[in-house]
Amino acid sequence: MNIQVIKYKEAGKFEETRFEKIHNVIFGSSQEGSIIVAHEIAELIKEKAASNKPCVLGLATGSSPVKVYEELVRMHNEEGLSFANVVTFNLDEYYPMDKDNIQSYFYFMHEHLFNHVDILPENINIPNGTVKSEDLHQYCIAYENKIKDLGGLDFQLLGIGRTGHIGFNEPGSHFNSATRNITLDYITRVDAASSFLGIDNVPRKAITMGVGTVRSAKRIVLLGWGINKAEVLRETIEGEITSQVPATYLQEHHNTTFVLDEGASSELTRVKTPWLVTSPEWTDTLKLKAVVWLSELTNKPFLKLTDKDYNDNGMSDLLGVEGTAYDLNIKMFNKLQHTITGWPGGKPNADDSNRPERANPAKKRIIIFSPHPDDDVISMGGTFDRLVQQGHEVHIAYQTSGNIAVSDTEAFKFAEITKALHSNSEIADDILNSLHNKTGNEVDSIEVRQLKGLIRRSESLAATRYLGLDDSNVHFLDLPFYETGTIKKNNLSQADVDIITEIIEKIKPHQIYAAGDLADPHGTHKVCLDAIFASLEVLKHHDYMNDCWVWLYRGAWHEWESYEIEMAVPMSPDQVFRKRHAIFYHQSQKDGVMFQGDDNREFWVRAEDRNRLTAKKYNALGLADYAAIEAFKRYYF
Known part of the structure; x- marks a missing residue:
């Protein structure tokens, strides 16, 4: 067994089973796994440098390797890791695609790695998305030959798409395929749609290294993060080799490791x-x-x-x-x-020994954290409604402005109304001009972003008023990490954590509800949850926090499995309707939503279907037949 496999066995959770055909290791988080992978790459770079040889790396893009690159940059800055002997070949690039486009992989790699280390520019190889179509075939042959001339790839870093693609080798790719131009699968384009502000803007083609090129690497590490990848990873690791899941070709590679987090591993037989x-x-x-x-x-x-x-x-x-x-x-x-309760804030003057929540205090102070300005009503609108009706002091804290999710046409409509009411409004003129002249993925102006944020605020207030909440109990936090004007957000900062900490200290809640739906395709939910967890670490030593329980909700993208649920709040048909009505107040998100993900249903339909399915599952297990159920899992800090 090679040294890399031994190291991964020691670092993560590893068990060989008769079901699995690819070596894989499970880590508690993507952060933990990424650091281990980065250190393997660093060791290889140093080993090659000591032998005065180039280190030839195959690199991936997308969200999966970002933390790996962050750790490599840290080691360069703090530990003197040099990239002077490193030659890189990127897996793929959209076609056509200009280098300076913020969606290009050229831009991505320089932003996340190359601009921050001492790699020689001539040693960076990324497929050129501007090659003329008539020259493309020969260009791909030359790219392939350059890799071979260097003795092949010493190390290949991979992610995996929901189609099972590695690089952009979509279903149907041959196991000996070389670098080439390829047509992207529809699912791949759907997954990229949020970054391009709509699927119509996603290129239909790409240049990609072939499966054969990838398989020729001496060492392969594939990163798999999140529950969205769980099913395709099970097919890849446990299924038969098939061109319909190109990643299964890696079963025949002699030195491959899949590095997974708990969500990505959840469908493996040994886990499930x-x-x-x-x-x-x-x-x-x-x-x-x-x-x-x-x-x-x-x-x-x-x-x-x-x-x-x-x-x-x-x-x-x-x-x-x-x-x-x-x-x-x-x-x-x-x-x-015992998980079922119609009293999510606890039933006053009742025996609570078999109830999910405490009876006392009878009236609780509650914060519902909502990553976007509609997650509260989409994911727990029925519970929100019941908490207010049962007399608790409910506060809603919207963690981000949600402005990026408002379409330009929606903003244009509001700017036109403002202009009609105030014909001399310079701000309205600036917004209309900015939107009219906007091209491609250009970042919105400050004024446009402010307008889009105000649209989300007004919709949120309309929904919370409908559910009986006073405006003074609605808090717009506008966490700084989100306010970039682009899909890519900043990393969580101390300023974000401080804002969360301040509101918790102010309200001193008995209950906190937070979004644990980490299948969110653009990552905002995870950063928002991390901010809450970081704040709880700061505050947990305060006496009032001893009486604070934290409940995690899901709903827009995934639901808790039946065995994970610790509080199930049933809804009557009337409450299902009230929840739907509250969601409808978020008009900018109702029709033609910008971040649809792979589910074409509107968010209110998704939410109702999931709530009904949870109730149906409970009924099938032998419990009462409810119209719908919202589910929660407790977080212990």
């Missing part, structure tokens, strides 16, 4: 159903997960599962721990039933 792989330690959480899985597999509610069902599906050792199916079924049924 560990009892099929080994004899696990049966914690209460794993017992519930297993019984939910068995119930769904057999299409039986909890209380109808038999000893035979457990034995036939690899769970006989669980019965050995619990005794009989009868006893285990009742225990798990009660555990899930």
Whole structure:
């Protein structure tokens, strides 16, 4: 076993199973995994430099390798890591694409790595998106030959697309394919749409290294982050080799490691159903997960599962721990039933020993953090409504302005109205001129961004007023990391954390609700959640925080699995309608939403479907039949 595999085994969670055909390691976070990968690259660079040889790196773009590049830059600045002997070849580039376009991979690589290290400009190789079409074939041959002339790639860094593509080798790519021009899959273009402010702006073609080029690398590391990649990673690691999932070709590479975080690994057999792989330690959480899985597999509610069902599906050792199916079924049924409550703030003067929330204090101070100005009503509008109706002191804290999600046409409409009301308005003129003359992915002017932010604010206030909340309890935080005017946001800063800390200190809440929906395609949810977690670390030693519980919600992109839910708030048909009505106040996000992701449904439809599906799952497990359920998981700090 090579030294890289040994190192990864020591650093992360690693278990070989009969299901897996590619070596992979699971880390607690993408940050942790990225640092390990960066250090492997650094060691290779130094090893090659000591032998007076060039280090030939194949590099990837996209969100997956960003933290790797950040760590390499840090090592260059703080530890003297030199890139003087490094030659790089990037995997791909959109075609056609100008180098100075902010969406180009040339721009990306210089912004994230090359501008910050001492690599020689002549050693940087990125496919040229401006090559004339008649010269493209020969250009690709020359790119390929340059790699071969240097002895091939010493190390290839990869990400993976939801189609299973590596580089831009889409389904159907041949395992011996070389550098070439390729037509992008529709799903790939959908995934890129948010960066290009709409799928119509995403190029249809790209230049990419071939699968054969990638496979010729001496060492390959593929990064897989987030639950969105979980299914394709399971297919790649456990499935058969197929051109329909090009990443499966890596099963035949002798020195490949997939570096995953917990979300990306969640569909692997050893993670999803560990009892099929080994004899696990049966914690209460794993017992519930297993019984939910068995119930769904057999299409039986909890209380109808038999000893035979457990034995036939690899769970006989669980019965050995619990005794009989009868006893285990009742225990798990009660555990899930106790998550259901119509009192998300706690039921006053009631026995709360089997309820998810405390009875006291009867009236709680509550902060609902909303990353964007509509996540509150989309993801927990029914719970929000109930908390207000039940007399709690509810505060809504909108963490970002959400201005980037307002279309130019929507802003133009409001500017025209302003101009009609105030014909001498210079600001309206400036906004109209700016929008009229805007080209491509040009950054909005300050005035346009302010207008777009005001549109989101007015919609938020309309929705919160509808749900009975006073304006004084609505807080617009406008976290600085978001205010770049582009899809790419700044890293979380101390200023962001301080703003969160200030509002928590001011309100001293008994409950905090925060968005734990990390499938958000443009990353804002994660940064907003990280800001809250960082603030909680600062504040957790204060006495009032001992009485503060944190609940994480999902809904717009993903929902908690049944076994993960710790508080389930059922909604009546009337409350489903009220939630829908509150979402409708966010008119700028209702039709033709800019960040649709891979789901073509409007956000209110997504939310209702997910809430109904959660209720349906509870009912199928043997619990009461509700119209819809909003789900929460507690975070312990």
